[in-house]
Amino acid sequence: DAKTTQPNSMESNEEEPVHLPCNHSTISGTDYIHWYRQLPSQGPEYVIHGLTSNVNNRMASLAIAEDRKSSTLILHRATLRDAAVYYCIRPTDSWGKLQFGAGTQVVVTP
């Protein structure tokens, strides 16, 4: 079961950090955690992925719990352009097949 659990929505003020939680309590030792986002009227966009260690890139940071049962995507300074649906996904096979859930709708207010 590659299920993940995310809140339906989160609100943030512009230029403040956003912490998006994700639970993946049934994760196995070799499963990656992927994050994608989908801006309105666009295709999904890869954000970041991780396995065990915390990861940073130009878009976001990913903090993975020590037991790997949860993770948090961190947007360090939210902008209006970050308003999107964010998906936390565990690939369901070794070739990276993805099953999208409902994700978290992030609303950024000026």
Add this chain to the structure above:
Amino acid sequence: SAVISQKPSRDICQRGTSLTIQCQVDSQVTMMFWYRQQPGQSLTLIATANQGSEATYESGFVIDKFPISRPNLTFSTLTVSNMSPEDSSIYLCSVGEGAAYEQYFGPGTRLTVT
């Protein structure tokens, strides 16, 4: 990361007809995927298309309705056959790259069936 284009970007089709959607990648990739996004919904995986083998379909999707071709490592097509209004959706292709096969998506094809 790979750059992916899709054609057409949108189309309006009559029920009973078929539409073929093209997905072009600017580099050679092994894994390609096709998704459907119905209005107001999340993405649903239709099939995995690897070059040189038959596409693998997810539950609820069949080859007769959604035939897929993968003639080389940079190109794939998805055909939506015998369309009905329920097929009105955005269809997206993606490719998997990197050690974790993170996926990069095309811009999508918005299909309306009347």
